[in-house]
Amino acid sequence: MKKWKRWHSLVLVWTLPSVVFLAITAIVYGAYRIEPPARLTDAERAAVIATLREAMADKQPAPSTIHRVPGPVVVTMWLDGRAMVRLEGYGADLGAAIDSLVPELRRHPTVRAMTPEQAGRSRLQVDVVVGRAPLGDSHWLADYALPFVTDMMPLNPGVEGVGAESGGKRVLLLPHELVATKLLSTQRPSDTLDFAMGVDLKRIALLMGARLGGGRNSAVSREQLYRFRTDTFVEQATDRRDIAPVQLVRGVAAPPALSAKALREAALAGGRYLVAHLAPTGRYVYEHDLSTGMRTDPARSGAYSMPRHAGTTYFLAELYRITKEEWLREPIERAFKHLADLLSSGRCAGTLPDGQAYDCVLDKTESIAHLGSTALTVVALAEYQRATGDTRYLPMATKFATFILYMQRPDGSFRHLFDARTHTPDDKSELLYYSGEAALALARMHVVTGDPKYAKAAERALDWLVDWYDFFLGGFFYGEEHWTCIAAEAIWPAAKRDKYREFCDGYGAFLRQQQPHPGDHPDEDDLAGAYNFTPFVPPYNTPAGSRTEAMISAYLLGVHHGHGDPEIRDQIRLALQYTLGQQIRPESMFNVVGEGLGGMPGSPIDRSVRIDYVQHVCSAMIRASEWIDQQAP
Numbered sequence: 001m002k003k004w005k006r007w008h009s010l011v012l013v014w015t016l017p018s019v020v021f022l023a024i025t026a027i028v029y030g031a032y033r034i035e036p037p038a039r040l041t042d043a044e045r046a047a048v049i050a051t052l053r054e055a056m057a058d059k060q061p062a063p064s065t066i067h068r069v070p071g072p073v074v075v076t077m078w079l080d081g082r083a084m085v086r087l088e089g090y091g092a093d094l095g096a097a098i099d100s101l102v103p104e105l106r107r108h109p110t111v112r113a114m115t116p117e118q119a120g121r122s123r124l125q126v127d128v129v130v131g132r133a134p135l136g137d138s139h140w141l142a143d144y145a146l147p148f149v150t151d152m153m154p155l156n157p158g159v160e161g162v163g164a165e166s167g168g169k170r171v172l173l174l175p176h177e178l179v180a181t182k183l184l185s186t187q188r189p190s191d192t193l194d195f196a197m198g199v200d201l202k203r204i205a206l207l208m209g210a211r212l213g214g215g216r217n218s219a220v221s222r223e224q225l226y227r228f229r230t231d232t233f234v235e236q237a238t239d240r241r242d243i244a245p246v247q248l249v250r251g252v253a254a255p256p257a258l259s260a261k262a263l264r265e266a267a268l269a270g271g272r273y274l275v276a277h278l279a280p281t282g283r284y285v286y287e288h289d290l291s292t293g294m295r296t297d298p299a300r301s302g303a304y305s306m307p308r309h310a311g312t313t314y315f316l317a318e319l320y321r322i323t324k325e326e327w328l329r330e331p332i333e334r335a336f337k338h339l340a341d342l343l344s345s346g347r348c349a350g351t352l353p354d355g356q357a358y359d360c361v362l363d364k365t366e367s368i369a370h371l372g373s374t375a376l377t378v379v380a381l382a383e384y385q386r387a388t389g390d391t392r393y394l395p396m397a398t399k400f401a402t403f404i405l406y407m408q409r410p411d412g413s414f415r416h417l418f419d420a421r422t423h424t425p426d427d428k429s430e431l432l433y434y435s436g437e438a439a440l441a442l443a444r445m446h447v448v449t450g451d452p453k454y455a456k457a458a459e460r461a462l463d464w465l466v467d468w469y470d471f472f473l474g475g476f477f478y479g480e481e482h483w484t485c486i487a488a489e490a491i492w493p494a495a496k497r498d499k500y501r502e503f504c505d506g507y508g509a510f511l512r513q514q515q516p517h518p519g520d521h522p523d524e525d526d527l528a529g530a531y532n533f534t535p536f537v538p539p540y541n542t543p544a545g546s547r548t549e550a551m552i553s554a555y556l557l558g559v560h561h562g563h564g565d566p567e568i569r570d571q572i573r574l575a576l577q578y579t580l581g582q583q584i585r586p587e588s589m590f591n592v593v594g595e596g597l598g599g600m601p602g603s604p605i606d607r608s609v610r611i612d613y614v615q616h617v618c619s620a621m622i623r624a625s626e627w628i629d630q631q632a633p
Helices: 004-030 041-055 095-105 109-113 118-122 148-152 175-180 203-212 260-276 306-323 326-343 370-388 394-407 434-449 452-467 484-489 498-510 541-562 568-583 586-591 611-624
Strands: 074-078 084-091 122-134 158-168 169-173 186-187 198-199 223-236 246-248 287-289 366-371 416-417 423-424 601-603 605-608
Touching: 041 095, 041 434, 074 095, 074 434, 084 095, 095 109, 095 186, 122 158, 158 175, 158 203, 169 203, 175 605, 198 394, 203 223, 223 498, 260 306, 260 611, 306 326, 306 370, 306 611, 326 366, 326 370, 326 394, 326 541, 366 370, 370 394, 370 434, 394 434, 394 452, 434 452, 434 484, 452 484, 452 498, 484 498, 498 541, 498 568, 541 568, 541 601, 541 611, 568 611, 605 611
Parallel strands: none
Antiparallel strands: 074 084, 074 122, 122 223, 158 169, 158 223, 186 198, 223 246, 287 605, 366 416, 416 423, 601 605
């Protein structure tokens, strides 16, 4: 019965949404897509910026000569990640719209108050409105078969904005402004499905009404709203102004070409981001909102994930092992010290009947210990020992590993929760990821100690995880098994089970069904390589990292067995090319408040960076950098 329930859940989570959303995508694209014209050339973008810069310097530039593109245009001036000036220009074409902004820029009080240094450091973003269409009320399916099509998915998120006109007034809400207001991906199609999608049109109507001067509670009507598409570009950073302005798609610049060097640099940038967000206490700034600069306070009790603390420290240790960058070592040890401080309370420590001492990771406010916290801490400690040969943390790791072995059942499965007050495991609760993480912890303990008990326990765990799928549809549906495949490769060569390779190859084939390639969806080539249901539900960036970590292990398992799968290799390359574009780089720092370089936002339309987003993506990057330039066998 338990297997049936889990299989039933997998069907609901993977198959039903994919079928429904792909059908909706076809309908919406066919009926409502705004056909984009050719984008401005490098020379035209540079000319627009030059005109605006002359106006900022209180000069009268020559009239713009760009007449082939329609208007209007919106110019945003960014300084230290904040929008300081925003102007809308209207005219018969782009040139006329730009010229209409010149006198406004010359006399704008904010521009006039800026020092020369601030003016030079600021960056200008230009949004040229190149297409307009209704929100999408005309298709018969909007009224009958699928009424939520136009209520939930009237926009291509991050590509299209919303405009309104009333009483001779006009207002434009740009794609990046919609993202900043957090009005995208706010609706849930079902209480049973754990994701959000679509646009909050009611709040947008209120916002547009307020901007049109109608007051806070004066919403514009649906008929007054329309969609528009922009050609968006932004100035280069100050030291790169000799290069043409950066074209943006969903606020993202084109990524660097995939190479070992690019991946290594990106992974190190992710490491620097995490180190910059590590407090003196060894606790991370858990989340950073790039749009506002708001950050969680590591000194205060609140939402914090110990599994993610451990996983993030594991990545830093992995990065140190591969790069040997010395600046990483102290922060890793600082994060470990925080774990040691938590253990000093002794709230989870105990002794088994055979006399073995155990301990587990328990945060300050917790009384229930999560297996994943302890498992990933073992992985991090073992990774550090692999990198340095330093065995000082081995006694701590051994106590943790003893706890993991205690939590394992005879059939190889694990109990996932442990009541530290009564020292009692919970035999009922089953949580995502923990069993795979525990298997990886045992595999890593075998690597650093050579003790066969860890290898045998890891093998039992993997047998249970893989054999669970031995039923009539087991090869068609998979849960989140990325830790399973990482553990399967980590235990090689102590366990050379070909069924592990077969399982991970099957998992890779399953994931490839959710990974679009360039050209699969109109206007969505910037999302190629990510894992998503449909272009109208923008992909989260973390799966592109965690699943790529798993696919790297799956590919290496194949190499160990003498036949690395070329399709998995291509799958890895496609995902990594996508993530290189998503990471915050100098080109995309113009609208970032605070230290954001190297950060990984939640998605193309989610500007929050959490430590585990960086961990998963950058771990995949640094691991792949070791072989990505090699010729495929």
